[in-house]
Amino acid sequence: MSAPAELLQPALERALRDYLAHLRVERGLSENTVAAYRRDLGRYAAHLSGAGRTGLDQVDERDVTAFLTAVREGADGGRPLSASSSARALAAVRGWHRFARAEGWTADDPAAEVAAPTQTRRLPHALSVDDVARLLGAASSGDTPAGLRDRALLELLYSTGGRISEVVGLDVDDVGAEAMVRLFGKGSKERVVPVGSYARDAVDAYLVRGRPALAVAGSARARSTPALFLNTRGARLSRQSAWAVLQGAATRAGLTEHVSPHTLRHSFATHLLAGGADVRVVQELLGHASVTTTQIYTMVTPEALREVYAATHPRAL
Structure with a gap:
């Protein structure tokens, strides 16, 4: 308030x-x-x-x-x-x-010794690889300009681990020709992140067959926007509209659990680490200022412990 x-x-x-x-x-x-x-x-x-x-x-x-x-x-x-x-x-x-x-306004700092409330450390919620595949498969409802945009948007979110604000804030020129994309994070800090082949193909299809049609639908001023992702009026897609795109895909994919744009970011980090990526590399890809923030993804869940135990202990079964 x-x-x-x-x-x-x-x-x-x-x-x-x-x-x-x-x-x-x-x-x-x-x-x-x-x-x-x-x-x-x-x-x-x-x-x-x-x-x-x-x-x-x-x-x-x-x-x-x-x-x-x-x-x-x-x-x-x-x-x-x-x-x-x-x-x-x-x-x-x-x-x-x-x-x-x-600034010399005060002689003391009355907040310096105040302890922060104790927080329960929760594991970030991530989708399984199969659920991500289902979600991305349901991203587009057809080969329409909006459908091509939606597929490119969700593929790019998962491929880069970008925040929703970073991805909808992309301009066309931020998508490089060498399978890299420039993301601008908190404090406008820039980082360059690789883009996987699925996302590259989806973005290329959108740029060729989707974005021009959406741009034409806008006013002359809207048609001059450098934004990568456009709405049906030819202006930059908003975070709220991008959220709605994701929710629609989750519903079509039959995912009953809550899915947010950050869920794809969590899934990106979790899947990289599960595949053997170094936590420092994942930190750089996510744009975390401290590796401590990234290390929460390395925490082992009880389910993972049970699976490893059942698969490896000679008398587990």
Whole structure:
């Protein structure tokens, strides 16, 4: 929940505005990431204003702890946050206070010693190789421009492990002639990822027989867009529309479990590691800043333990 500006103390509002500008301009964070900071810190600033704090220099550790308790319970009128979402909000709060101290606005950092909520570490949900094949086989409902686009979109998501925002944000020129694609991740950080033959064939078919037809359907301005994936109006395909494409394919494939664009990203990483890929290579392909984030995919599931035990122990069966 982001509080209306008129409910915030003026000094807090100015400090928040300056920090968000710093994130956008100096650190180069994407608009989506800045918007997430704005939501979490707007809620924090509203909490501080409600507690009578007029500036960051009046905040102490108890205020930060009270905020975490309030958002976990929804006591501030907002949606209750999970442990992981609360930890994300605390990270945003810490960043703001570090910035305030570095700028000389405050003498201390009241968030530095506040512990993040304990999180239950869950394995990412990944589809089996067979289920991915079924999903991609059901990606297109025909050899229409939209059908060719849908197949190329889903093939590219699984082939590159890209985030949905990265893939719908691709321009035609980002798809190289040497089976590589340029993805722009968090903070507009660029990485180059190989593209498999199935995805290359699907993208080539779309570029030849699908995209020109979708571009013609748009206005003169829309026809000049560099976007790779277009909607039926000739403009860039949105993340919401891409999500709908995936949901339609999952339904046609008969997949009853929840499937999201991130499911394909998880499947990409899991299948690479199961095939023997080095975790550092997978880290680079996913665009993770830390290998610790990637290592969650190396955790062995109970099902995998049972399968290996049954197949290898001489007295398992």
